Amino acid sequence: MTEWQAQAERRWAGRSVQRLEDPGMLTGATRYVTDVQLPRTLELAFVRSHAPSARILSIDLDPARAVAGVHAVLGPADVADIQPTVDILHLDGALKTPRFTLPGDRVRYVGEPVAAILADDRYTAEDGADAVTVELEPLGDDEPMYADIPGGRYFHQAAAHGDVDAAFARASHRIRRRLHVQRVVTSPLEGCGIIADYDAATGELTCYLSTQQPHLARAALAEAVGLPVSHVRIICPAMGGGFGGKEVMLPEYLCAAVAATRLRRPVRWVEDRSEALTAGAHGKEAEAELEAALDGDGRLLAMRSRFVSDTGAYSSGIGAYVEFMVGAFTVPGLYDLGGYAYDTGGVVTHKAPLSPFRGVGMTTSQTLREVLLDDAARALGIDRMELRRRNMVPDGPWRTVLGEEYEPGSWRTAFERALELIDYDRFLTRQSTAREQGRLLGIGVTPFVEAAGIGSAGGAGGLPGGSHDNATIAIDLSGRITVALPTFSHGQGHRTTAAQLVADIFGVDPEDVRVIDGDTARTPFGMGTFGSRSGVFIAGTVNRAGEVVRDKLLRVGEILLEAAREDLELVEGAVGVRGAPSRRIPLAAVAGAAHFAPHVRAELGDPTLTATAFFDPPRPTHSNGTIAATVDVDPDTGGVAIERIVVVEDCGTMVNPMIVEGQIRGGVAQGVGLALLERYVYDESGQPQTTTLAEYLLPRATDLPPIEIEHIETPSENGTGGIKGMAEGPASATPAAVICAVFDAIAPHGATIEELPLRPETIAAALAQS
Amino acid sequence: MTAISVTVNGTTHEVDVPPRLLLADLLRDELGLTGTKIGCAMGACGACTVLVDRDPVRSCLMFAVQAHRRSVRTVEDLAAQNGDLHPVQAALQAHHGLQCGYCTPGLLMAVTPLLEAGQPLDPDAVREAIGGNLCRCTGYETIVEAVVEASRR
Numbered sequence: 001m002t003e004w005q006a007q008a009e010r011r012w013a014g015r016s017v018q019r020l021e022d023p024g025m026l027t028g029a030t031r032y033v034t035d036v037q038l039p040r041t042l043e044l045a046f047v048r049s050h051a052p053s054a055r056i057l058s059i060d061l062d063p064a065r066a067v068a069g070v071h072a073v074l075g076p077a078d079v080a081d082i083q084p085t086v087d088i089l090h091l092d093g094a095l096k097t098p099r100f101t102l103p104g105d106r107v108r109y110v111g112e113p114v115a116a117i118l119a120d121d122r123y124t125a126e127d128g129a130d131a132v133t134v135e136l137e138p139l140g141d142d143e144p145m146y147a148d149i150p151g152g153r154y155f156h157q158a159a160a161h162g163d164v165d166a167a168f169a170r171a172s173h174r175i176r177r178r179l180h181v182q183r184v185v186t187s188p189l190e191g192c193g194i195i196a197d198y199d200a201a202t203g204e205l206t207c208y209l210s211t212q213q214p215h216l217a218r219a220a221l222a223e224a225v226g227l228p229v230s231h232v233r234i235i236c237p238a239m240g241g242g243f244g245g246k247e248v249m250l251p252e253y254l255c256a257a258v259a260a261t262r263l264r265r266p267v268r269w270v271e272d273r274s275e276a277l278t279a280g281a282h283g284k285e286a287e288a289e290l291e292a293a294l295d296g297d298g299r300l301l302a303m304r305s306r307f308v309s310d311t312g313a314y315s316s317g318i319g320a321y322v323e324f325m326v327g328a329f330t331v332p333g334l335y336d337l338g339g340y341a342y343d344t345g346g347v348v349t350h351k352a353p354l355s356p357f358r359g360v361g362m363t364t365s366q367t368l369r370e371v372l373l374d375d376a377a378r379a380l381g382i383d384r385m386e387l388r389r390r391n392m393v394p395d396g397p398w399r400t401v402l403g404e405e406y407e408p409g410s411w412r413t414a415f416e417r418a419l420e421l422i423d424y425d426r427f428l429t430r431q432s433t434a435r436e437q438g439r440l441l442g443i444g445v446t447p448f449v450e451a452a453g454i455g456s457a458g459g460a461g462g463l464p465g466g467s468h469d470n471a472t473i474a475i476d477l478s479g480r481i482t483v484a485l486p487t488f489s490h491g492q493g494h495r496t497t498a499a500q501l502v503a504d505i506f507g508v509d510p511e512d513v514r515v516i517d518g519d520t521a522r523t524p525f526g527m528g529t530f531g532s533r534s535g536v537f538i539a540g541t542v543n544r545a546g547e548v549v550r551d552k553l554l555r556v557g558e559i560l561l562e563a564a565r566e567d568l569e570l571v572e573g574a575v576g577v578r579g580a581p582s583r584r585i586p587l588a589a590v591a592g593a594a595h596f597a598p599h600v601r602a603e604l605g606d607p608t609l610t611a612t613a614f615f616d617p618p619r620p621t622h623s624n625g626t627i628a629a630t631v632d633v634d635p636d637t638g639g640v641a642i643e644r645i646v647v648v649e650d651c652g653t654m655v656n657p658m659i660v661e662g663q664i665r666g667g668v669a670q671g672v673g674l675a676l677l678e679r680y681v682y683d684e685s686g687q688p689q690t691t692t693l694a695e696y697l698l699p700r701a702t703d704l705p706p707i708e709i710e711h712i713e714t715p716s717e718n719g720t721g722g723i724k725g726m727a728e729g730p731a732s733a734t735p736a737a738v739i740c741a742v743f744d745a746i747a748p749h750g751a752t753i754e755e756l757p758l759r760p761e762t763i764a765a766a767l768a769q770s
Numbered sequence: 771m772t773a774i775s776v777t778v779n780g781t782t783h784e785v786d787v788p789p790r791l792l793l794a795d796l797l798r799d800e801l802g803l804t805g806t807k808i809g810c811a812m813g814a815c816g817a818c819t820v821l822v823d824r825d826p827v828r829s830c831l832m833f834a835v836q837a838h839r840r841s842v843r844t845v846e847d848l849a850a851q852n853g854d855l856h857p858v859q860a861a862l863q864a865h866h867g868l869q870c871g872y873c874t875p876g877l878l879m880a881v882t883p884l885l886e887a888g889q890p891l892d893p894d895a896v897r898e899a900i901g902g903n904l905c906r907c908t909g910y911e912t913i914v915e916a917v918v919e920a921s922r923r
Contacts, residue, residue, distance in 0.1 A: 022868060026849075028804070030871055032807075034807075037799075123788070189906055190870070241906050241907055662866045662869055662907075665909035666908050666909050667909075692810070693810050704910055
């Protein structure tokens with residue numbers, strides 16, 4: 001524990017402080033990328049492929065040039081000097097799928113950009129795009145997508161931990177389960193977007209960009225367009241949701257950057273909903289299979305899994321790797337397995353590229369495992385919760401069969417508490433009464449663990465993609481505290497939580513702390529916001545930087561107040577002598593003395609009250625919890641009404657419980673969407689069928705019940721002041737709870753469903769067949 | 771171009787607009803009122819909801835010319851002149867009824883007429899009332915709590 005933590009009363013951390021972000025958002029003052037208006041901006045619109053797989057025979061851009069108000073057009077030859085983007089992971093045996101900004105030879109999915117039109121406004125740019133003629137020659141199924149990736153399988157990895165084959169050989173029960181996890185769309189309310197603005201005098205390219213990773217986007221964009229990283233500035237003023245879908249360097253962004261540089265005018269592209277649904281951040285689609293070996297008492301001996309992610313046309317960013325690698329590595333979850341084997345990988349297909357989406361991989365593994373455990377319990381005639389009890393790991397630290405070291409957690413306590421809250425035993429009684437009346441009630445209860453805040457040491461199974469961050473804290477001459485963060489909040493309230501942490505360090509109120517994020521010119525390097533990492537890294541970096549600055553303030557206090565360090569405190573925006581309110585020096589005076597009082601400056605050596613600190617956690621934090629859901633399935637229509645959802649959650653020390661609960665509720669809502677509503681459909685020829693929000697169904701207020709939440713706090717031991725990352729666990733475990741509940745409801749009918757989501761027609765058809 | 775006269779948040783604007791210009795784009799691009807967001811441009815998400823003659827309207831489904839001689843109210847008009855939040859804005863903040871904030875302006879305008887009618891609302895009525903407003907962040911529950919509370923003030 002650091003000195004300030006020992007000393008300070010933690011006045012702000014742990015409280016549900018109202019968000020500092022909210023007034024701007026509530027009044028319409030907060031500016032998102034789409035709200036930034038620069039003079040002389042040109043709007044971009046794209047000509048997109050209408051074929052899933054075709055050779056490009058010709059592109060006639062002249063009709064677009066003839067449209068009044070069109071200023072320029074970009075075809076493949078115009079952007080040939082942009083470096084193709086490839087996925088950024090370095091894994092042995094991984095084949096690359098280079099993505100050219102506007103590919104001149106062939107198209108690989110419907111919606112792929114083919115040409116770009118720049119005009120005075122979006123209406124005119126779309127007129128120009130409509131005028132372009134693209135001649136395509138369809139390619140047959142026998143034409144490989146990439147010459148060097150026969151069969152389309154660009155990555156495959158298989159491994160066994162423990163003696164899996166022997167366990168299966170001696171098992172008295174072997175249970176197998178297949179699921180097709182549907183393709184979904186991340187669907188933040190704000191689409192992707194960029195405004196690129198080139199300064200010919202300085203050679204600096206400023207991009208207003210809707211990105212979760214300002215610094216990584218800066219590096220990727222600079223590399224692609226051939227600028228030094230220092231010449232690119234990324235500004236993200238505010239972001240209307242991301243959920244993993246805003247981590248990829250898109251060809252649309254590169255077109256905007258190059259056009260702005262050449263035309264010397266700001267260039268803007270904002271993804272509309274039809275673009276987002278057709279060619280935007282899709283997620284999750286996978287074919288998954290799991291087999292369990294159990295003894296006669298229902299004890300799990302080993303598991304074998306198989307994952308194949310349907311990656312779409314390109315493996316972009318970290319793309320589908322996080323789906324199929326995290327999926328394979330998170331199968332053991334909270335169960336004590338003697339052996340585990342996985343076989344995992346991805347294939348390219350003529351669909352939009354797969355992007356990370358909240359709960360990457362975990363959603364699939366959690367759903368598959370929990371559905372399989374219920375199948376096993378039914379096959380063995382053991383209560384489903386009892387089967388889990390017989391196999392769950394004990395509370396506390398745990399080393400998984402894959403060698404992953406879990407921090408101490410309340411695995412079993414959370415599970416039992418969720419059963420109490422949902423009143424499991426009483427539900428079973430009600431369920432059996434209802435069954436006699438022909439009603440189909442069901443319950444699903446799924447315990448989860450989430451590894452978050454993964455440092456350079458990597459995650460489970462050696463998954464690459466570890467990360468580190470910095471934060472800067474500075475006190476200016478007016479005594480105001482500014483914190484600069486490389487993470488970027490897209491709804492998680494980072495400014496508030498960071499201000500709470502900093503307020504405790506310096507003895508001020510959160511409103512007195514200015515938090516800057518979303519600007520590479522004003523923040524130190526870091527990896528951005530994904531994988532529930534931001535709370536962990538903000539706490540880790542801010543605590544460390546704060547300690548350095550705090551130490552300097554106290555040093556000035558020692559000199560000016562002629563007092564010993566142990567008698568000083570930071571309180572009410574001043575350095576003061578403990579117990580002597582009359583002997584306080586406001587922070588502005590401290591900063592002034594540091595800069596301008598020669599004896600103080602000489603003593604300090606460096607007058608700046610500024611520190612940048614680095615944090616790289618030794619291992620991930622592990623939050624946990626349990627989701628319990630009850631449902632009422634209509635036997636005629638197959639419609640599912642969710643009765644209750646209970647969440648017991650443990651993310652260690654909470655900085656702002658209100659924000660934690662917001663992440664839980666939002667995650668649960670997305671999980672309900674995945675379980676029951678959302679699916680992106682291509683027909684057999686590769687044509688998208690769900691290109692509007694009338695066909696692609698997102699959860700609405702009327703689709704969700706109230707969500708009951710209870711907390712347990714098992715602090716992290718990872719150098720974060722007890723904080724554990726938590727935003728994806730509830731999202732990834734909710735589909736399992738709802739799906740298990742539906743399967744429980746229809747189990748007496750012997751109906752088996754392998755296709756997600758559980759739409760009414762799917763359920764009704766399964767019931768009709770049984 | 772068509773000349774129209776439209777009153778927005780109490781100020782009358784005489785503007786020439788292309789006939790196909792959407793009301794949402796008039797508000798955002800011509801009048802600089804970027805609080806109104808566009809989420810889907812086809813009337814499915816509700817992010818662009820504004821009041822036209824006091825009724826909630828999807829400003830992405832209405833042409834600017836259709837607002838000729840009509841009165842439009844946007845999110846920028848909800849808070850008091852001195853900056854004090856409207857009770858429903860304050861309730862949304864207190865209940866954490868917003869996260870990324872992108873759906874918030876449309877949602878506020880969708881519930882404003884109901885709240886100004888002065889009747890206390892129950893949670894089911896609020897869920898129905900906001901059933902046409904998509905939020906991807908919150909799970910809606912805290913929005914429902916906030917609107918219910920604002921209706922009972």
